[in-house]
Each structure stands twice: as structure tokens, then as C-alpha cells.
Amino acid sequence: MGAMSVRTQSPEPSESPESAGSVHRAGFACFVGRPNAGKSTLTNALVGQKVAITSNRPQTTRHTVRGIVHRPEAQLILVDTPGLHKPRTLLGERLNDVVRTTWAEVDVIGFCLPADQKIGPGDRFIAKELAGIKKTPRVAIVTKTDLVDPKALAEQLIAIDQLGKELGIEWAEIVPVSAVGDKQVNLLADLLIPLLPPGPALYPEGDLTDEPEQVMVAELIREAALEGVRDELPHSIAVVVEEMLPREDRPADKPLLDIHANLYIERSSQKGIIIGPKGKRLKDVGIKSRKHIEALLGTPVFLDLHVKVAKDWQRDPKQLRRLGF
Numbered sequence: 001m002g003a004m005s006v007r008t009q010s011p012e013p014s015e016s017p018e019s020a021g022s023v024h025r026a027g028f029a030c031f032v033g034r035p036n037a038g039k040s041t042l043t044n045a046l047v048g049q050k051v052a053i054t055s056n057r058p059q060t061t062r063h064t065v066r067g068i069v070h071r072p073e074a075q076l077i078l079v080d081t082p083g084l085h086k087p088r089t090l091l092g093e094r095l096n097d098v099v100r101t102t103w104a105e106v107d108v109i110g111f112c113l114p115a116d117q118k119i120g121p122g123d124r125f126i127a128k129e130l131a132g133i134k135k136t137p138r139v140a141i142v143t144k145t146d147l148v149d150p151k152a153l154a155e156q157l158i159a160i161d162q163l164g165k166e167l168g169i170e171w172a173e174i175v176p177v178s179a180v181g182d183k184q185v186n187l188l189a190d191l192l193i194p195l196l197p198p199g200p201a202l203y204p205e206g207d208l209t210d211e212p213e214q215v216m217v218a219e220l221i222r223e224a225a226l227e228g229v230r231d232e233l234p235h236s237i238a239v240v241v242e243e244m245l246p247r248e249d250r251p252a253d254k255p256l257l258d259i260h261a262n263l264y265i266e267r268s269s270q271k272g273i274i275i276g277p278k279g280k281r282l283k284d285v286g287i288k289s290r291k292h293i294e295a296l297l298g299t300p301v302f303l304d305l306h307v308k309v310a311k312d313w314q315r316d317p318k319q320l321r322r323l324g325f
Helices: 039-047 090-105 121-131 150-167 185-195 213-226 268-275 277-297 317-322
Strands: 025-032 065-071 074-080 108-114 138-143 171-176 237-246 257-265 301-309
Touching: 025 039, 025 090, 025 185, 039 065, 039 074, 039 108, 039 138, 039 185, 065 185, 074 185, 090 121, 108 121, 108 185, 121 150, 138 150, 138 185, 150 171, 171 185, 213 237, 213 257, 213 277, 257 268, 257 277, 268 277, 268 301, 277 301
Parallel strands: 025 074, 025 108, 108 138, 138 171, 257 301
Antiparallel strands: 065 074, 237 257
């Protein structure tokens, strides 16, 4: 197995305060991995709040959502890139460009590989891309370790070590984590922080994400809209929040935020799927996303949703721009 280093506990005390000095570090990390490798779940576990949308459908994180981990000695800003994949549409190519630009700009890259799936062509495709990035430290993160036994985990760790050797990638660390069981999540932060450059905090203490609230609200609505219809409409839903306005004439202790949003689909035949019999699905989407939005914004919300058709928006550069891609 050679000199493979797998971390399963925090760095020894001798490594910490003295050697690191009392230098404050701040910088950006991004998690990469094929769709469903556990990137968004990991971001949420590290930040401790739901910021990136999680879903068991590829390509659902469309925006660079940043979660921010605040520590007394450091600030770790997580950039959540969309999954890198072989592009089939214009949208796919745009997503891949976003991924590569992000990789070039961050301080550390975490490559997520699920413990319960053998390394496949999708992982190799990403690993080959990673091999071309020389300056940025790369950490291999084995996610979903709660789904396998120790033997399978050990085999996966060896396979990742081999993959690195084969492609000439030197992993800065190999770390097994389970975001669901909260295992090793703090350890992961402990290992990422020393790889960041020294510098003052880049965001105020209370911030968890710097995404404009409207974008996050749109993501929450989109996640709720995809929930029951993933098979029929994998990702042909875009959400645009048209406006968010505090309701006038409300007493200060009982504010209400009016949110008007449009759900765009590609074909009118999909309208019925989203709206559901007697409008029931759309109503459920409203109820579910409103809960999450109220939790995010900390204020009662009135949500007004409309379904509109934007023909073949995934292939049309003009529509893509209008829908924020």
C-alpha cells in the first residue's frame, strides 16, 4: 500500500497551535465528484445549516452556493460546483466551464467518492481532470461511510490511493466521512484549514452563505418541485424569483414577506405533471418550500407560484441567460 495516509482522527495536539502559529487562515474549498457523490450533504454538514440543495438527482446544484465554516482560527468558504459530467447539451457545457474555472480559483479541492460504489468511469473522468491541476492541493474524501462495513471501506481507500498513483495525483489527505452520521466531519474541516492561505476572515461572523437570498429561495422551490417528479422531469425545471417584498401595513412584530416565483418547464405537456390533479402537487410544493424558506429567512412568507413554459430552455442560449445560467 506504500505511504498512503488515511486520517481517522484529529491531528495530534503537537501539530496544532504551535506549528500553525496563531495565524488566522481563510480561503476557499470546493467539493467535486460525480453527481450524487454527497457533495451538497457534506457542505450542509460542515456549515451546520441547509445551504446547498441536496437531492438524489444529478445536476441539481446549478449555482455556486458557498457555505461558510467559522472557526476562531480560520474561515473556510465552501464553493459548491455543479457535478462535472460529459456534456450533452449547451447547459452541460456551461456547467463544465463553471466547474473548471472554479477549480482554478480555489485553495483546496475535495474529491468526493462514495464508499458504497466502486470507482467508475465518471470518477476517472473527474480524476483525470484533477490530475491536470497542479498547484491546488487535492484531498480525497470518501463519503457515505455509514453505508459500508470496515472491509469495504478499506478496499475503497486502497483503490483511491491506487487511482492517485496511476494518474500522478498526490492526495494531500484521504479522509473517510459520513455527513449523515456526522462522523469525521469536524476532522475534515481540521484537515482542510491548514491547506488555506493565512489571512483575515473574508465574511462577517454570522454569514453562512453569500448567495443572494433570491437565488437560494429559487433553489429551495426547485428542490421541492423536483421531489415527486424526478423520473418524469429530471432537471427541466428552472425557477426564477420575480420579486420578494415585505407586505406593507403590517405591524413590526408581525412581518410578512411576499414572494412571487415562476417555475419554468420546457414543454406544455409537463405542466400537468408539476401542477398535479386539481393543483395538489403545486400546492404541496408551495407548502414544503415555504417551510424551508421561512427557516432560511427567519420570517413568515406568503408564496405565490406560477408554472410557465419556456420552450427547450436547456438548449437556448438566450433563455439560459434569462434564467440565470
